[in-house]
Amino acid sequence: MERRRPLRVGRAWALYARRPPLSPSATSPPQGGRSAAAIAKAIPAAISFTLLLAAWELYARYGGVTHGMLPAPSRVLLQAWENRAALADNTLPTIRATLAGFACSLAAAFVLSALVDFLTPLRRALFPLLIVSQTLPLVAIAPLIVLWFGFGLMPKIFLVALVTFFPMMVALVEGFAATNKEISQMLAAMGAGRWRIFWLARLPSALPYFFAGLRISITYAVVGAIFAEYAGAAKGLGIYMLNAKNNFRPDLVLAAVAVSAVLTLALSGLAVLIHRLAMPWENAGSESRDGKPSGESR
Amino acid sequence: MTRLELRNVRKSFGALEVLAGISLHVAAGEFVSILGPSGAGKSTLFQLLTGALKGEGDMRFDGAPLDDHGRHFAFMPQRDALMPWRRVIDNVTLGLEVQGMKRREAREQVAPLFAEFGLAGFERAWPAELSGGMRQRAALLRTVVQQRDMLLLDEPFGALDALTRAAMQRWLEGMWRRHRWTALLITHDVREAVSLSDRIYLLSSRPARIVSEIAVPLSRPRAAGSDAARQAAVLEAEILDTLLNPGADRASFPQTAQRRSS
Ligand SMILES: Nc1ncnc2c1ncn2[C@@H]1O[C@H](COP(=O)(O)OP(=O)(O)OP(=O)(O)O)[C@@H](O)[C@H]1O
């Protein structure tokens, strides 16, 4: 019978990841209107965003603050453009650190979660350790790691992995545990062994959890990389922000912040895209409700 | 020839006694139903048969103790257990793949059966694109293509609406007349048991024991309008009566059926 219970971890993303897998999606809009509906959904966000920027712009211009204190968004944009070469030069290392760290974290999370899935006692040994790792204050840890590993890529990878490994690990372990009991039981009756059941049922069952975790932790990854660079680096958005601050250039700090925001959005957009491509069955239910068997057209 | 034989099979979950001595047998080519109330332990019995759980008592297949589990049975779980991430045809081939057949070969083997199961044209559809009845037929197809000695069907139509269920029962009867599978069916639908089975075991509520064994010597097909259907309706009413009044005197049990107390 089923050996595990769902994990209880009091983190927002864990709740997020616990959404029911593969419910024939109630959220997906009716056939044909998907892109139009997506645009319609984005309108409120666009309005609030524009209003905020406009208010900021007005306040910065007419509110009696110097641009050394609070630069207007237009000035941030202008300065970003003028310093585009330096910004790009510092963005690349951040991207590299983010992706390298995240890749390591994913690989480790995958291997360890699979191990934990096969050897349940291992979970009791590992999870307290992992939970403690999540309580470490990055502000204190980042400089220490730079002290130990130097200014190279290593400490960045380490910090990115530190902040993203746990969410991915929990998402995967929970995803494995969410496997339909009857499916595993049926596979066992068919003669499948544990490894076969893992491969045929547990792994695919974990995909929705995996992608929910991916979308959240990829944003942590960028923050982790910038933090690592802030603590010490030759190049990168983090060290660029630090230098701009020390030169009393809040406009450049904000320009770098904007770049990191765009980077984060792009990465989580990429995660959503991969999610869509990897799980084509997720939106399948809504297509044939009108009676047309899509099986025939394919 | 007796294929499956259970003698005094018992199972408890801690203090909860679920099966209190089940004895039954299924002969080759026979369609046998286990009819019992919800929560009686019917699914638990199948879990013992497939080896998912361990119980006490004697379970034999073709006279040999049933220890090498998963060899003899093709098992259809209570909910269809289709994998949402596999296309219908790949769900159907699952058992063959687990047995080591190449996916292409397995697909070629099952593809001709789709028409018979009312699934033609839906080979490449996702399970979410099927109606409830189609899902059950796909799950049943996945079960029968494994070509095991015996089918274990756990409430295959329990989740369907009454109309679809009636249609599916009629369809399954036709399929069974053609293929003569040895089958053990779990149900709590009296009509389903009567219209499909050669014999029916009535189960008490938990802890489950066999209350009675009822032969259903009706000719097939048992479609509506036939003589058999009329007799089936009488039998059905009498079984329902037995189930609803477990304490009542059961000496006046149907003339159409022979009862052996067990
Ligand atoms: N793994 C388990 N651990 C503890 N109790 C269990 C377990 N599996 C089943 N039970 C209990 O055994 C009893 C019988 O369950 P079972 O699923 O066999 O009923 P059933 O006859 O199939 O019912 P239904 O017709 O509703 O499917 C129930 O009371 C259930 O709570």
Ligand SMILES: [Mg+2]
């Ligand atoms: Mg059941």
